[in-house]
Amino acid sequence: MGKSSKDKRDLYYRKAKEEGWRARSAFKLLQLNDQFQLFKGVRRVVDLCAAPGSWSQVLSRELFEKNQYTANDEIPPKIVAVDLQPMAPIDGVTTLQADITHPKTLSKILEIFGGEPADFVCSDGAPDVTGLHDLDEYIQAQLILAALQLTTCLLRPGGTFVAKIFRGRDIDLMYSQLGYLFEKVICAKPRSSRGTSLEAFIVCLGYKPSSHWKPTLDPNVSTEDFFKGANIGRYELKDDLTYEEEKRNVAPFIACGDLSSYDSDATYTIESNVDRISLDPVQSPTAPPYKKAIEKKRNGEIKR
Known part of the structure; x- marks a missing residue:
């Protein structure tokens, strides 16, 4: 989280630092949970593309503090956060710096869970946007499918999957594909x-894996081939060169969060007559892309 003037006027940005969240995105998961009760009965959770860790913070607080977990509980919560980037530690969270598409990552998670499946898998990951909406939507869809591959290998029947999406003209295809794997698919906007x-955010409730399909992660297998046996609605070219279009659905749209909540598109003026302290970020970046540039500047290797 930076310190631009726009950030300072963004009330969610300011409240995140006041309440100890690493990023304002924590409020998105909190509002999704208020709407769908995502954490009810949940004990094993996987947070994909987790850095800098605001969603993992929410999961830790909700599963350990609010549920008043004690050492005497038979099934203690287990939270695993996975990201290619290093992440600062969080109480109650096991962090893995790993690739979500690699089979070794799946093995490590299952080892932490003692071989048991996950109850809830979430992903707030997104690529660096280019501003070209069609391209950004496509790349994000591929990221979701990559997260979905790991999810199908981890999630228990009846479990929940939540992921960030970019709504575009082809998002209905994603809704349809997810509809083959989950009982209910909802588009939510915190x-x-x-x-x-x-x-x-796509909220997928009630995982229903096919009885004749066993998902297996293989880095040499494409996403399309991975889901080939799942019958998620791919078209097939017939001998006469005709084909049937993929089935497309429109998921119900739900706006999450009370109307009395703060407006994320509004800017709130800071009162000039009140003494305020500019708070530093809760957790500084562990491996920022500009780290080498800063080091070179300090060593005098970069001149203005």
Whole structure:
């Protein structure tokens, strides 16, 4: 989280630092949970693309503190956060710096869970946007499918999957594909998510794996081939060169968050007559892309 003037006027940004969240995105998961009760009965959770860790913070607080977990509980919560980037430690969270598409990552998670499946898998990951909406939507869809591959190998029947999506003209295809794997698919927009953004969250409830399909992670297998046996609605070219279009559905849209909540698109003026302290980020970046540039500047290797 930076310190631009726009950030300072963003109330969710300011409240995140006041309440100890690493990023304002924590409020998105909190509002999704208020709407769907995502954490009810959950004990094993996987947070994909987790850095810097705001969603893992929410999971830790909700599963350990609010549920008043004690050492005497038979099934203690287990939270695993996975990201290619290093992440600062969080109480109650096991962090893995790993690739979500690699079979070794799946093995490590299952080892932490004692061979048991996950109850809830979430992903707030997104690529660096280019501003070209069609390209950004495509890359994000591929990231979701990569997370979904790991999810199908981890999630128990009846479990829940939540991921960030970019709503575009082809998002109905994603809704349809997820509909083959889950009983209910919902598009949700938390109030803390800016209305001017294409961002939304797909909430998939009631995982229903096919009895004749056993998902197996293989880095040499394409996403399309991975889901080939799942019958998630791919078209097939017939001998006469005709084909049937993939089935497309429109998921119900739900706006999460009370209307009395803060407007993420509004800027709130800081009162000039009140003494305020500018808070530093809760957790500084562990491996920022500009780290080498800063080091070179300090050593005098970069001149203005």
